[in-house]
Amino acid sequence: MSATYVQVAHLLPDLDPTDKAALPAQVASFYSRAIEDGRVLVGERLPPIREVATCCKVTRATVQEAYRRLADLGLVAGTVGRGTIVLASATAASDPSHRLLSPYAEAALRRTRAMKGAPLLSENQELVANFAELAPDESFFPVDEWREAMDAVLRTRGRELLGYGHSTFGLQELRELLVVRSHDSDPELSADNLLVTAGAQQALDLVLRTVCSPGDTVVVTTPSYHHMHGLLSAHGLQVVQVPFGPDGLDHAQLSRVLARPSVRLCYLMPTFHNPTGRSLNLEQRKQLVQALADTDVAVVEDEYQHSLRCRGDALPTLRSLDARGLTVTVSTVSKDLFPALRIGWVAGSDHLLQPMAAVKRFMDLETSPLLQAALVEFMRRGCFDNHLSSLLAELRLRHKALQAACAQHLPEGCRVTDPDGGFVAWLEMPNSGHAGLGQGEQLADLAAERGVRVVPGRAFDLDGAASRGVRLCLTRTNVDQIHHGVRVLGECARELLEVHAPAQTFL
Numbered sequence: 194m195s196a197t198y199v200q201v202a203h204l205l206p207d208l209d210p211t212d213k214a215a216l217p218a219q220v221a222s223f224y225s226r227a228i229e230d231g232r233v234l235v236g237e238r239l240p241p242i243r244e245v246a247t248c249c250k251v252t253r254a255t256v257q258e259a260y261r262r263l264a265d266l267g268l269v270a271g272t273v274g275r276g277t278i279v280l281a282s283a284t285a286a287s288d289p290s291h292r293l294l295s296p297y298a299e300a301a302l303r304r305t306r307a308m309k310g311a312p313l314l315s316e317n318q319e320l321v322a323n324f325a326e327l328a329p330d331e332s333f334f335p336v337d338e339w340r341e342a343m344d345a346v347l348r349t350r351g352r353e354l355l356g357y358g359h360s361t362f363g364l365q366e367l368r369e370l371l372v373v374r375s376h377d378s379d380p381e382l383s384a385d386n387l388l389v390t391a392g393a394q395q396a397l398d399l400v401l402r403t404v405c406s407p408g409d410t411v412v413v414t415t416p417s418y419h420h421m422h423g424l425l426s427a428h429g430l431q432v433v434q435v436p437f438g439p440d441g442l443d444h445a446q447l448s449r450v451l452a453r454p455s456v457r458l459c460y461l462m463p464t465f466h467n468p469t470g471r472s473l474n475l476e477q478r479k480q481l482v483q484a485l486a487d488t489d490v491a492v493v494e495d496e497y498q499h500s501l502r503c504r505g506d507a508l509p510t511l512r513s514l515d516a517r518g519l520t521v522t523v524s525t526v527s528k529d530l531f532p533a534l535r536i537g538w539v540a541g542s543d544h545l546l547q548p549m550a551a552v553k554r555f556m557d558l559e560t561s562p563l564l565q566a567a568l569v570e571f572m573r574r575g576c577f578d579n580h581l582s583s584l585l586a587e588l589r590l591r592h593k594a595l596q597a598a599c600a601q602h603l604p605e606g607c608r609v610t611d612p613d614g615g616f617v618a619w620l621e622m623p624n625s626g627h628a629g630l631g632q633g634e635q636l637a638d639l640a641a642e643r644g645v646r647v648v649p650g651r652a653f654d655l656d657g658a659a660s661r662g663v664r665l666c667l668t669r670t671n672v673d674q675i676h677h678g679v680r681v682l683g684e685c686a687r688e689l690l691e692v693h694a695p696a697q698t699f700l
């Protein structure tokens with residue numbers, strides 16, 4: 194392969210040093226996963242043995258042994274003077290049809306195949322509660338009101354709306370209405386700073402196409418939205434994860450990461466973060482913007498549930514706080530209306546928005562003018578506001594039920610986030626050191642055997658790292674199901690904690 198080799202200088206494993214015998218296996222499995230899921234692409238180099246040994250505080254012989262194992266599997270080849278180069282993923286090595294694919298398509302394919310959501314229920318198991326899916330509950334879809342809005346625009350402007358539209362940026366009337374809806378969190382936003390996209394997912398893709406080149410590094414939180422992981426792989430980007438906990442982002446780690454020259458972009462969810470439901474408060478937002486102030490690292494903030502606030506005032510977007518003009522905000526109607534519309538948007542300064550529109554133009558020309566016009570009509574009739582207020586009323590009840598059920602049923606030490614809105618919350622098993630890691634997955638498996646579906650936390654880590662947490666979605670569970678579901682989760686958590694309790698010692 195004649196490609197220029199990109200050095201993956203910062204892709205280093207996080208090892209468990211207490212398990213000395215398994216260190217070469219840990220290093221080998223980390224890099225084999227990185228190759229498999231596309232974080233290291235064919236033709237790129239693994240970090241030098243010396244660097245891995247120093248940074249991970251292990252001997253060079255440990256890393257040499259790990260690289261030898263990868264070579265034995267046909268995944269890499271060591272070449273004097275050029276380092277250890279990735280030859281193929283295991284999938285590609287065993288399947289000739291993969292030779293047709295670009296490394297990026299291969300990476301996306303591998304991520305799709307490797308994606309693991311909530312464990313399924315066994316055939317005879319009755320569903321008690323489904324906390325797994327973030328897809329909105331279809332029983333709430335305003336089908337009749339939507340049909341009437343669609344009828345009205347077809348009747349009055351049918352011929353025009355069945356043709357191509359006139360602007361890649363989207364219908365002016367829709368952009369103006371979306372600006373009004375964003376006013377409380379971004380008062381300076383104007384319709385000229387907004388590009389309508391095919392859902393938030395296309396907006397995220399456009400940002401990556403516009404700001405990043407293959408091999409660049411993107412900072413994400415861990416845990417984070419798992420479909421973003423796949424998108425980053427499909428763009429051939431390196432990813433660095435920064436922990437996102439009860440106090441927000443780990444700022445010391447973020448500052449170290451931002452100093453790396455390859456970092457181009459941060460992907461953040463300051464409001465109702467997926468999967469934890471946490472939001473950054475005003476102070477944390479300001480600190481974050483301050484940490485970025487002296488860098489030229491762009492930010493994409495994903496405000497995918499921005500209108501689903503159940504309590505408290507709206508907080509300013511990072512975009513509105515970033516004086517550099519390097520932050521863009523992505524949003525969507527998928528969660529507060531319905532996802533089949535595939536309407537989202539990205540807001541940003543002209544110098545980022547114009548190139549994004551140019552890229553979109555050559556991707557899909559424009560987002561459906563018919564659906565945009567129907568959405569405008571739907572909003573003007575007040576149907577969106579009516580729908581949203583009944584959705585929010587129900588969401589408030591569900592959050593309240595979740596907190597009450599958790600207080601009643603979860604064993605001591607288990608914690609659940611108490612989000613100010615949005616559909617997701619995060620339940621964490623007690624921190625019992627290394628033994629507690631992985632309990633999120635055990636909880637998800639055990640709960641599925643008893644009719645409750647939750648997504649284990651490792652699904653939201655790029656490396657699938659063990660996690661104590663599980664994501665709970667409130668989209669498809671009513672108040673009753675929440676009570677029954679949390680009771681089952683509490684029983685499962687208690688059993689797991691008993692199994693892992695330290696053995697009694699008799700003196």
Ligand SMILES: Cc1ncc(COP(=O)(O)O)c(C=O)c1O
Binds near residue numbers: 495497526
């Ligand atoms: C955090 C986040 N961003 C973006 C999306 C994609 O939204 P859309 O349906 O508008 O493409 C989702 C969907 O679940 C999401 O959870």
